[in-house]
Amino acid sequence: MxxxxxxxxxxxxxxxxxxxxxxxxxxxxxxxxxxxxxxxxxxxxxxxxxxxxxxxxxxxxxxxxxxxxxxxxxLHPGWWLGAFVALLLVFWRTDRSRVPLYFSNAATADALAQLLPQGACRIVDLGCGHGGLLFRIAAARPEARLVGVEHAPLPWLLARLRAVRHPNVTIRFGDLWQADLSRADVVYAFLSPAPMRRLWAKVVGEMPAQALLVSNSFPVPDVAAWREIAVGDRRQTRLHCYRIPTVD
The missing domain is CATH 1.10.8 (Helicase, Ruva Protein; domain 3)
Structure with missing residues (x-):
């Protein structure tokens, strides 16, 4: 916002x-x-x-x-300053991105893994947080290449440190809108309703035809999903899946 x-x-x-x-x-x-x-x-x-x-x-x-x-x-004023800095490092510019900090659970990671193409493939998580979803998939699919993009400093740092143990995971610091999706087979996003139209325009303009966009919880307005998956977890997560159309 x-x-x-x-x-x-x-x-x-x-x-x-x-x-x-x-x-x-x-x-x-x-x-x-x-x-x-x-x-x-x-x-x-x-x-x-x-x-x-x-x-x-x-x-x-x-x-x-x-x-x-x-x-x-x-409390000493220093505690308030420390709390402010900590919140800033965790949430960064949520007012600008219009995307709160969400974490994807293990059930969602397992459901996403079932959607991946067989063999080597490239998955990009836009707004990966601490990388939990990426690392769970990386362990199950060592032949896959996974890329996480995160703009909040502290979650990015945690994900970057964890990635040391996962050679098939790359964590990048930066704006998700600047991420290169031209080689992505699957893009996963858990954002908010606000940027979904813009996200769809980005993936259609960059991803290969018939590649897959998977949005956790938030559908793309006025675009029919190729498939919708009920994860079956406690928060009743739904994955909205979209095939990238072929450009004539």
Whole structure:
């Protein structure tokens, strides 16, 4: 989600909370936490009106109330700085990518492995996180070449360190939109609804005809899936599978 609407939603919440602070008589409702809850509710409502993903509603609703609660803890300021840096290293610029940090479970990796072509093939995981899915497939399919792309520093570092034990896995740091998919037989992505149209345009423009895009949970709008797979895990994961069309 772009930064401007995020700030706009938060600002709207502060305006309403400020008006209440000015208009209400002294009492419990003028305390920081109730006002913060109002601010969060307004910000979340505005974010919903902006068409933001649902997970952004929760962030808007909880951000200022959590700041108020955290400010009451007797902690050295250095702890807050450390927490901020840690979150930044884990999530990086989620506001720009519009993709939260998701992890693919073992059941999903096993289901994806069943879709891979026989023999040597090349698989690219766009937004691989700590690489769990790649390493599970790499162990089962040593003849396959697997490439993970991750833009968040800490998950990338963890994946890079783990890749030392898997010679058929390569982990790259960078923007998924800059990844070269021209030699990929299968591209796997667990992103969000927001970038799916753009992702489809990228794979159609770069991947070979009849190659496979597998999207965890999020379908490509207005594109018929070649196949849909119910993984059967606790979160009821569905894999939306698309064949890259032949260009006339």
């Amino acid at each position: 772009p930064l401007r609407p995020i700030l706009g939603a938060q600002a709207a919440g502060f305006v309403v909370a400020g008006l209440l602070l000015a208009l209400l008589e002294p009492g419990p409702l003028r305390q920081p936490l109730p006002l913060a809850l109002v601010q969060g509710a307004v910000a979340a409502t505005v974010a919903r009106g902006q068409g933001a993903p649902r997970w952004w509603w929760a962030i808007h609703a909880a951000f200022v109330p959590l700041v108020v609660l955290a400010s009451r803890l007797p």
